[in-house]
Amino acid sequence: MNVIEKQSGAAFKLKKGQKLKVIDPQGEQVSDMVLFNAEDTREKISSGKTLDFEENILITRGDHLWSNRSNKMMEILEDTNGRNDFLLAPCSPETFKIMYGNSDYHPSCFENLYTNLAKFDIEPDDIPTAFNIFMNVKFQPDGKLSVDPPMSKAGDHVIFEAKMDLIVGLTACSAEDSNGGSFKPIHYEILD
Amino acid sequence: MNVIEKQSGAAFKLKKGQKLKVIDPQGEQVSDMVLFNAEDTREKISSGKTLDFEENILITRGDHLWSNRSNKMMEILEDTNGRNDFLLAPCSPETFKIMYGNSDYHPSCFENLYTNLAKFDIEPDDIPTAFNIFMNVKFQPDGKLSVDPPMSKAGDHVIFEAKMDLIVGLTACSAEDSNGGSFKPIHYEILD
Numbered sequence: 001m002n003v004i005e006k007q008s009g010a011a012f013k014l015k016k017g018q019k020l021k022v023i024d025p026q027g028e029q030v031s032d033m034v035l036f037n038a039e040d041t042r043e044k045i046s047s048g049k050t051l052d053f054e055e056n057i058l059i060t061r062g063d064h065l066w067s068n069r070s071n072k073m074m075e076i077l078e079d080t081n082g083r084n085d086f087l088l089a090p091c092s093p094e095t096f097k098i099m100y101g102n103s104d105y106h107p108s109c110f111e112n113l114y115t116n117l118a119k120f121d122i123e124p125d126d127i128p129t130a131f132n133i134f135m136n137v138k139f140q141p142d143g144k145l146s147v148d149p150p151m152s153k154a155g156d157h158v159i160f161e162a163k164m165d166l167i168v169g170l171t172a173c174s175a176e177d178s179n180g181g182s183f184k185p186i187h188y189e190i191l192d
Numbered sequence: 193m194n195v196i197e198k199q200s201g202a203a204f205k206l207k208k209g210q211k212l213k214v215i216d217p218q219g220e221q222v223s224d225m226v227l228f229n230a231e232d233t234r235e236k237i238s239s240g241k242t243l244d245f246e247e248n249i250l251i252t253r254g255d256h257l258w259s260n261r262s263n264k265m266m267e268i269l270e271d272t273n274g275r276n277d278f279l280l281a282p283c284s285p286e287t288f289k290i291m292y293g294n295s296d297y298h299p300s301c302f303e304n305l306y307t308n309l310a311k312f313d314i315e316p317d318d319i320p321t322a323f324n325i326f327m328n329v330k331f332q333p334d335g336k337l338s339v340d341p342p343m344s345k346a347g348d349h350v351i352f353e354a355k356m357d358l359i360v361g362l363t364a365c366s367a368e369d370s371n372g373g374s375f376k377p378i379h380y381e382i383l384d
Contacts, residue, residue, distance in 0.1 A: 048239060048281030048321030051337060053290060057279070058335030068317060070286030087249070087279075089240030094262030098245060125260060129240030129321075139331065143250030145243060 002190075004031070006183040009112030009171040011120065012190075013038055014162045019077065019191040022133050022170065027154040029184040030173035032090045032109040032130035034117075035065060035073045038165040041122055043069045047086045047129040057139065059086050064163070065131055073166060078159040081152040085135035087145065090127065091175040100176075107174040117169045127169075133158055135178055149180035159191075194382075196223070198375040201304030201363040203312065204382075205230055206354045211269065211383040214325050214362065219346040221376040222365035224282045224301040224322035226309075227257060227265045230357035233314055235261045239278045239321040249331065251278050256355070257323055265358060270351040273344040277327035279337065282319065283367040292368075299366040309361045319361075325350055327370055341372035351383075 004010050014020055022031055037043035049066040050059060059065070061079040064072045092110035096102040114124040134152040139145055172186040173179055196202050206212055214223050229235035241258040242251060251257070253271040256264045284302035288294040306316040326344040331337055364378040365371055 042317040046281060046321070048279065052280040052287065055337045056335045057331055057337060068281075068319075070284060070290065087240065088244040089238060089260075092262060095244065098262065125234040127260075129238070139249055141333070143248045145247045145249060 002188050004170060004172040004186040004188065006172050006185050007107040007174040009109070009116045009169065011116035011167065011169045014166045014168050014190065016162050016165050018162050020160045020162070020168065021157055021189040021191060023155065023157040023187040023189070024134050024150070024152040025154060025187050026184045027152055027156065028150045028180050028182065029152065029186060030135040030150055030178040031133040031186040032113065032171045032173060033133055034113055034128060034130045034169040036120070036122060036167040037067065038167050041120065041126065041167065043067050043071070044126070044128050045073055045131060050086060057087065059084055059131070072163040074160040074162055076158060077161050078157070081134055081156040083134065083136050083151055085132040085137040086129070087137055088132065090130045091173065091178070095175065109171040109173055109175070112171045112174065113169040117167070120167050122167070147177045194380050196362060196364040196378040196380065198364050198377050199299040199366040201301070201308045201361065203308035203359065203361045206358045206360050206382065208354050208357050210354050212352045212354070212360065213349055213381040213383060215347065215349040215379040215381070216326050216342070216344040217346060217379050218376045219344055219348065220342045220372050220374065221344070221378060222327040222342055222370040223325040223378040224305065224363045224365060225325055226305055226320060226322045226361040228312070228314060228359040229259065230359050233312065233318065233359065235259045235263070236318070236320050237265055237323060242278060249279065251276055251323070264355040266352040266354055268350060269353050270349070273326055273348040275326065275328050275343055277324040277329040278321070279329055280321070280324065282322045283365065283370070287367065301363040301365055301367070304363045304366065305361040309359070312359050314359070339369045
């Protein structure tokens, strides 16, 4: 079992056929995930392709995460909570500045993704919109969006199966709004 | 007035402060638009950043289109139809193959974007999720998505103001589902 400490991140390889289990150990925490083809990192996870092929905003068990080249990157095998977000970009320093008027340094999923992915030669500009595990973004009929605390309870988890060799970036979210102000760790496990 | 013939595209520069008027001359047609910073094309339009900062799925008059670096790329000054999509990736050959079982050649917004943008050294992998002008994507409370014919009528238009020097890619959509099966041109005008 691997631990991502609160407000931090990790990056690692996942081979085709391996499974990734992402766990919210205490409940009400979010984990942003990005994916790259390990053989050619210009191929990466795409929210626009995934929402198009799955014909749904809410991506959960039975769905695939698709790439910008229209290939399947992962399949979701289990999802005990069932609510994830694929609309919003990872929180970044500008999120806290522009949306919350906070100009001081603030850790962010964006920084925690690109600093951990740097060892795979992935740069900040390469970070796409992440699949935000456990994130509870509500949408109204008029399109209005709001970020509510996650509904995940301690031990809730999602299991993904890799459909190609992948580089995975994963965080324990740094944004107050995403986790009800309580920063917490994320656990993950690689299953063969 | 510039004409984008049915099932084709265009790419051009737009200087900061210039306005782009995109017109649906016959009604019920969609135009996919992507944006790049003219000085550094690694900065590009981001659906995830735009939906986050505007806190809405439905982007229209008064909203900005934001980049992956959290900068404003365009402001929407006018939108006579009022319905656009920013969820779905541009239709690609795989869209027609995977979603419609059509394995023959089919023109697509994705191809029409990257072939026109090639003169600016932009490659297929660089194409992000587009802002889909006039596209009518319905979403249900359970997240289910459906592509309905546009509600735009002949002469409907959107006026964008550039907030930085831009490279713009623009199409007249090639997908039957986006325009009710009736392929049509798109007109555009650059206003100083």
